[in-house]
Amino acid sequence: MSREARGRRRSGSLYRNGAACTTQIRGEIRGKLHAETIVVGGGVIGCAIAYELASRGKEVILIERARIASETSSAAAGMLAADSETFHTTVMSMLAYESRKRLHQQKEQLELLSGIEIGLQQSGFITPFRNEAEMKKYSDSRRSTVLPTEQIWWDHSKLQREAPWISKETFGALYRASESELLPVNLARAYAGAAQTMGAKVIEGVQNVSLIADSSGIQGVETSIGRLTCKHVVVAAGLQGGEILKQVGLNLPTLPVKGEIAAIQFAKHDADYRPDKTVYADNVYIVPKANGEVWIGATSLPGRSDREVTVEGIQKLLASAAGWVPGIQQAQFIRAWAGVRPSTPDGLPYLGACKCVPGLYTAFGHYRNGILLSAITGSLMADLIAGHSSEELGIDELRPERLSRKEIMQ
Structure with missing residues (x-):
């Protein structure tokens, strides 16, 4: 690890020799329950978002109800099948190619900052x-x-x-x-570990997450460890994402x-x-x-x-x-x-800003392509939080409220 990276590593490092250090992280974060962005969900998508935000110097807290990569990410095969997978929309195909490329580009830094090998192989x-x-x-x-x-x-x-x-x-x-594959749990943990090395806070075992919002938008989340305040919340909680969004009147079925x-x-x-x-x-x-x-x-x-x-x-x-x-x-x-x-009902992930609740974003519903799309999802969410629009980024088809507008849901 470089001297610069060692200097950035915090005493409450998420992973030491592959073991989680949740207790130390909780102790470190108590008393400072505020960040610019809170990411809800510690699967590969949430971890990739936290990594991308931290790499841009943003203050971020990632909360996970169980352990990092213990849900959907732990069941993935880790294939980066941008060519082999059948995509029926241009946006999904383009995102798949770009994300596969980014994962190869990120490999060295992820392993350097986290100390976790992601097992990336390109054998076709x-x-x-x-x-x-x-x-x-x-x-x-x-x-x-x-x-x-x-x-x-x-x-x-x-x-x-x-x-x-x-x-x-x-x-x-x-x-x-050009097809490649990796170890999916290692990838998620590497994202989380690298994010923490760059200053992000990662907390496991956080239960009972409730969104806090008023007429001006998102204010934070109420959790089993207390209230966390922020400017932005990204819901990246997979199957639980839809339930969380119902708290603010949004119906995003999974x-x-x-x-x-x-x-x-x-x-x-x-x-x-x-x-x-x-x-x-x-x-x-x-x-x-x-x-x-x-x-x-x-x-x-x-x-x-x-x-x-x-x-x-x-x-x-x-x-x-x-x-x-x-x-x-x-x-x-x-x-x-x-x-x-x-x-999701139309096979596309819910990716974007929730127009009816300023400051609230979604990033879930990736189905069988969460590992493949993790890198580009992290980048896109960081861009959206920085002020770019879905139209500008070319992902308007993935906006969270699209199904309601099409009256697919009753």
Whole structure:
């Protein structure tokens, strides 16, 4: 760590060797319950916003009801799939590309300031097909993709040379070299740790958050640790975001979508069977991680908000994965977990200023792209708080009250 960075590090550092230091942070912040901006929600989105604001020299407090990255961010696979993901709006596609680029640019500083490696790897993604008809069906389904993607076609021979671990029955695959992935919890914690190094306050275990607003706008939040006053509040609380906004008369609905993930590991003598690129298939994704594990996901269960791992779900994932990478059948099963993603009725996140409550902003509803869109979301929210408009930033389609104006909600 540089001398400048060491000088900025506070005694109540959020993470020391990966362990949270919540008690010290609380003790440090009591008696100074004011900041220019309060960010509600300690997932990757909230942490990225706190990091961006702190990097611009702004005073910020981040509050999280449990632990940093303990909710949706902990269930993500960490794919930066700007090319592989299907986006149906230009704004989302452009934000995905820009955010992936920013994450690569931020890597060095995040790891330097936080002391946490985010496990960023760029080995490319492959989307495999069993036959020509399957490939054509996929191509037809992608015609609505608004921006061209960077990809090349690998026929059967090329695929077997470049990915000898894939099933011999595979017809061919699309390869996207710019795609990358990382360790999602590490990313969120790195954002939080780096933000604190630059002066932000991060407090975990903050319950019962209530917005305080009057006719002139937002005044702060009432919480289990007392009242925190501010000029701006950013609600980045995922599935809880909608409930918090109801306190000020805003209806921003979110739909829970449960997903399950399994982690496996290959023995050293089976290293030749371990994929070295992410497999992004229509029925499963297989992601080799920097920690030596391979993550397999994900089921998609709309309307489910429990975090229980089911035998049926994991069996389905492992069977689908082994169909593409047969060596998975010899790998060691490590663990499985589940999480819930926040979706919105139109598939777009609530990102922007709430016009009916001055000083109140929202940044949630990213569904399956929270990790990918974290960097650009942090930058955009900092720009909005600095006075830029959604129209100026090109994100008016994502404004929080858009559904009410379209009379989608009753």
